[in-house]
């Protein structure tokens with residue numbers, strides 16, 4: 001029985017899973033879960049990386065206490081685009097910023113003064129957006145040039161954590177492709193682009209392939225946690241790449257994937273990046289897969305809209321449970337109003353429900369007032385947006401996508417799955433939930449020679465976890481709703 005630790009860090013919580021592989025099936029056990037939100041101070045949003053690391057170590061200690069002493073390796077996957085900077089002595093220079101920090105808006109303006117969106121997209125395959133790493137770097141350079149002058153190494157978030165565990169500095173391929181500084185033609189950092197922005201090449205730690213074994217945990221960590229060394233693996237560092245690896249898509253199946261969390265990423269795996277006028281205009285992105293190909297996808301707003309609304313209701317003293325949320329949606333009249341979930345208005349507003357009301361007012365629609373109305377408006381709008389994305393994915397790839405595989409924590413919202421099936425008129429196969437942790441474990445097991453490749457891994461996932469199928473319903477109503485939605489966006 002092989003055992004690996006998978007750390008999956010999301011933009012609302014992080015967790016440590018112990019994965020056991022018996023040669024036939026994967027068995028997942030949650031060891032530790034902790035909240036993880038950007039922290040607002042001195043007018044900026046930061047990741048509390050010290051607390052995150054502390055929680056990760058706590059997770060290992062818990063696991064060891066539970067008797068898991070023969071674990072072979074660990075790997076880390078996280079959200080995209082964010083990074084940490086190290087000094088020449090290898091110490092962390094400040095807290096990493098969150099991509100939701102407002103500085104990225106100025107960064108984007110600055111970046112676009114030097115490079116057109118088209119050129120930027122042609123080089124990286126990534127949608128030009130203010131959340132891209134380059135915008136953050138630009139903003140930092142403008143506001144506090146001394147920070148970048150002192151920085152000797154830039155490591156993407158999962159790679160920063162790998163470094164804290166192993167002492168090895170390397171950026172992994174899938175997470176590097178999320179930066180928009182990786183040139184897919186050169187298959188390396190885009191040095192010309194870095195020059196345009198005066199970013200020293202040597203700051204960008206080299207890109208390694210998913211599954212690179214970095215080496216054993218540091219002696220200091222082993223001592224602190226009283227453990228035997230385990231191998232630190234740069235598995236697929238980007239959570240979306242992990243999610244795709246673990247969806248039970250069959251070989252030859254005409255399927256789209258959806259990784260559902262704070263963001264929802266809807267896309268298909270392609271051999272080469274799709275870098276066309278249309279993919280640029282529609283805001284698609286091409287990021288790396290665990291097996292060195294590409295995820296042609298759209299980064300769409302996901303459960304963030306609900307999470308942020310619920311946070312405000314909680315502050316106001318009227319929080320709701322998941323069951324209540326389900327019932328409120330069920331009992332609220334459908335198709336009263338829609339929002340375009342992907343406008344930057346919803347990226348990080350102070351008060352999400354107010355922002356939604358503002359949007360409805362500005363677009364001449366009735367304003368939601370009850371929780372049920374907000375929730376329905378969000379969920380229907382998300383599902384309709386996914387139909388918009390799916391139609392364009394079909395045009396870009398020339399494929400008819402018959403089924404959507406949804407995975408991630410978001411699939412616990414049954415309305416999200418059912419509405420997605422209804423809006424797209426496609427069968428939805430939902431599951432597994434812990435798709436990023438499973439993908440993370442698969443990356444390690446492939447690196448350790450226990451699983452041959454992704455095709456075999458997906459068969460193992462199919463045997464190991466249950467899925468739920470949602471058939472499309474109410475075609476005419478959703479069709480009319482889609483026509484109204486299309487006029488709005």
Ligand SMILES: C[C@H](O)[C@H](O)[C@@H](O)C(=O)CO
Pocket residue numbers: 078079080081099131178238239240261263265299
């Ligand atoms: C910034 C987003 O987190 C990123 O683009 C997205 O791909 C992701 O990682 C969702 O977890």
